[in-house]
Amino acid sequence: MLKNTQNKSKIMKLLIINPHPDDAEFTCACTIKQALDLGWEVHEVLMTSDEYGTSRNDFKGKRIRRIRKHEMREAAKAYGTKLDGKPKINLIWFGEIDGYLPFNKRVFLKLKTLILNLKPHVVIAPDSFFSLDLHPDHLHTGWLVYVAIKSMKPFQRPLLLLYHSFNPNFYITIKDLSIQMEALSKHASQISPLGLKYLKLIRGIYYYSRMIHTAPYLAEGFRKVEFKPNENSIKKLKHELIYCYIVKRMSGPPREHYLPTPKELGLIP
Numbered sequence: 001m002l003k004n005t006q007n008k009s010k011i012m013k014l015l016i017i018n019p020h021p022d023d024a025e026f027t028c029a030c031t032i033k034q035a036l037d038l039g040w041e042v043h044e045v046l047m048t049s050d051e052y053g054t055s056r057n058d059f060k061g062k063r064i065r066r067i068r069k070h071e072m073r074e075a076a077k078a079y080g081t082k083l084d085g086k087p088k089i090n091l092i093w094f095g096e097i098d099g100y101l102p103f104n105k106r107v108f109l110k111l112k113t114l115i116l117n118l119k120p121h122v123v124i125a126p127d128s129f130f131s132l133d134l135h136p137d138h139l140h141t142g143w144l145v146y147v148a149i150k151s152m153k154p155f156q157r158p159l160l161l162l163y164h165s166f167n168p169n170f171y172i173t174i175k176d177l178s179i180q181m182e183a184l185s186k187h188a189s190q191i192s193p194l195g196l197k198y199l200k201l202i203r204g205i206y207y208y209s210r211m212i213h214t215a216p217y218l219a220e221g222f223r224k225v226e227f228k229p230n231e232n233s234i235k236k237l238k239h240e241l242i243y244c245y246i247v248k249r250m251s252g253p254p255r256e257h258y259l260p261t262p263k264e265l266g267l268i269p
């Protein structure tokens with residue numbers, strides 16, 4: 001399974017790179033929990049801090065950021081805590097702004113340096129090529145992680161698994177789904193108790209339908225990246241149809257930048 005020959009450490013390291021707090025809960029929560037239970041070191045990068053994660057203008061910016069960071073720490077604790085009460089997951093706040101994550105050289109170099117310094121064995125990030133979520137922060141995160149790892153020397157590259165993919169080819173079997181809802185419930189500003197119940201039902205149906213591929217096991221699905229030519233191009237008619245008739249329609253028209261602007265909210269000088 002492992003490709004990374006640079007990391008000789010006996011402790012296995014998993015790095016999840018998410019655009020927003022709560023993305024892990026929707027995509028790879030069970031994998032994270034199982035890695036921690038197996039004694040893996042788990043790091044989670046949050047590219048942004050959800051500064052626009054509310055419809056209330058008086059909460060946007062620094063106020064909701066404080067709330068979302070607190071909720072994220074509480075959600076991380078649901079996966080397990082250390083003796084000092086802190087979450088086992090090491091949260092790394094990357095510092096970009098929700099809805100404004102750029103795909104540029106500055107962020108690329110910062111992210112690549114972070115990955116090289118951390119030396120994870122496995123990286124989990126959004127799939128931006130066969131993506132079920134066309135939010136710009138998700139697309140940019142996926143592209144940034146992909147090009148950062150592709151630009152490394154082959155022996156430095158961790159195994160890259162992409163979530164939210166409509167072309168999965170790699171399944172990690174899981175024992176149960178409970179951690180998803182348990183952790184998601186800590187993001188209280190994002191979801192009501194009733195919404196949580198509804199989501200639990202939808203998520204259950206989604207996961208059980210995946211058993212077509214993974215029966216008799218439940219599993220989380222990813223696209224394993226090989227860095228082969230053309231592996232990211234949509235070639236099959238099935239994928240073309242999913243992209244045009246499901247993903248694009250689900251996502252609606254391209255998103256405008258969030259308002260008020262980060263400058264008006266005092267997030268940037």
Ligand SMILES: [Zn+2]
Pocket residue numbers: 019020023135138
């Ligand atoms: Zn997100």
